[in-house]
Amino acid sequence: MWLFFVLIFYIIILSLHYCSNSRLDSKRFVIAYFSIITILIMFRSESVGNDTDQYIHLFNTIAEKKNIQEYLHESRFEVGFVYLNRILSSISSDPQILFIVSGFITAYSFARFIYQYSELPWLSSLMFMTLQFYDLTLTGARQALAIGILLFSYDFLLKRKFIPYFALVLLASAIHTSSILFLILYPLTSQKVGKNFFIYSTIVTLLVFVFFSTFLSLVMPILPQYTNYFNEGGDSYSNSATVAIGLMLGLWLIMFVIARKAKKRQIPITDRSKCKRIFTQYPKAVENVFAVSVWLGIIMLFLALHGTILNRYKYVFSASMLAFYPNALNGIRGKKRSLLINVSCIVFVVYIIIIYVFRPEWQSTYPYSFFWNK
Numbered sequence: 001m002w003l004f005f006v007l008i009f010y011i012i013i014l015s016l017h018y019c020s021n022s023r024l025d026s027k028r029f030v031i032a033y034f035s036i037i038t039i040l041i042m043f044r045s046e047s048v049g050n051d052t053d054q055y056i057h058l059f060n061t062i063a064e065k066k067n068i069q070e071y072l073h074e075s076r077f078e079v080g081f082v083y084l085n086r087i088l089s090s091i092s093s094d095p096q097i098l099f100i101v102s103g104f105i106t107a108y109s110f111a112r113f114i115y116q117y118s119e120l121p122w123l124s125s126l127m128f129m130t131l132q133f134y135d136l137t138l139t140g141a142r143q144a145l146a147i148g149i150l151l152f153s154y155d156f157l158l159k160r161k162f163i164p165y166f167a168l169v170l171l172a173s174a175i176h177t178s179s180i181l182f183l184i185l186y187p188l189t190s191q192k193v194g195k196n197f198f199i200y201s202t203i204v205t206l207l208v209f210v211f212f213s214t215f216l217s218l219v220m221p222i223l224p225q226y227t228n229y230f231n232e233g234g235d236s237y238s239n240s241a242t243v244a245i246g247l248m249l250g251l252w253l254i255m256f257v258i259a260r261k262a263k264k265r266q267i268p269i270t271d272r273s274k275c276k277r278i279f280t281q282y283p284k285a286v287e288n289v290f291a292v293s294v295w296l297g298i299i300m301l302f303l304a305l306h307g308t309i310l311n312r313y314k315y316v317f318s319a320s321m322l323a324f325y326p327n328a329l330n331g332i333r334g335k336k337r338s339l340l341i342n343v344s345c346i347v348f349v350v351y352i353i354i355i356y357v358f359r360p361e362w363q364s365t366y367p368y369s370f371f372w373n374k
Helices: 002-017 023-042 052-064 068-074 079-091 096-117 121-130 133-139 141-158 162-175 177-188 195-210 212-219 224-230 239-261 269-274 283-303 310-318 321-330 335-358
Strands: none
Touching (some): 002 023, 002 121, 023 096, 052 096, 079 096, 079 162, 096 321, 121 321, 133 141, 141 283, 162 177, 177 283, 239 310, 239 335, 321 335
């Protein structure tokens, strides 16, 4: 786990060096930090990440198939991901090319998102490391790639350009089916959300939670590949996993409340004219869209108490927390700002250390090794 502490220390050093949060310092920070992260994601070995060996097997299987259409009928994997493997296998027979290509796209997307949308890139990067987004890029390459594509679609969601937004969501869904849920953000964010939205969505969520078995019987015929995840004997009902999701739910709820209660200061006009980053161009729209997106992620976390597979669906919406929470904290004035930031950092690091120490098998992120050392 020494690498984890090195990466955290690296964030601290970079944040002290690029401390102004200006456009130039933010860009330099993101490039310096995510250059390392990109290398780690792209060149990991088979032993890093729970599903890495399965992706290698899939790549080799698809490479050997003569009739790809026949394979699609019998495979549980999405058509886009199958064809991605097919195309890459025609370029190289080494399955590492899959992690190089998907890893680069994923890392670049997260780096760009943090640069474009976060007022505190260093805190966003720390959250990326400690709220298990980094772990997802290593153990769930398929969904991480889909989320990376969805992060680009935020640009068009904010600008209300439906066609490119819709196209990107469909592309992400062709990689991981859960991404189709992202379409709901377009109608929900057509205007500023108020208290009624959160009240009504809470009521609906509670009804779904109470009558979850009935709801599941309606959904599973549409998504039969996920049926096994909700069998009572499966990992979805692991007590330790449920406790972890409960703790995560509590943490995300606290962050959401803090972010909603924070009094946002307006970005000076001079800063907006100099900076072309998206959060300066659409500050109110960004806050509104991210609030809805994070809230939907929290709803998924709550429902995940019935089956931990739904924790994966949380990621469809929750990447926006990487900017939503830091932006809210950055808008707080006085000593309260420093206190909340410092306490948040400590809680984030302690949270992930507990998971790494007591449940390392959940992600298998560490010990890390490069593919050439296998």
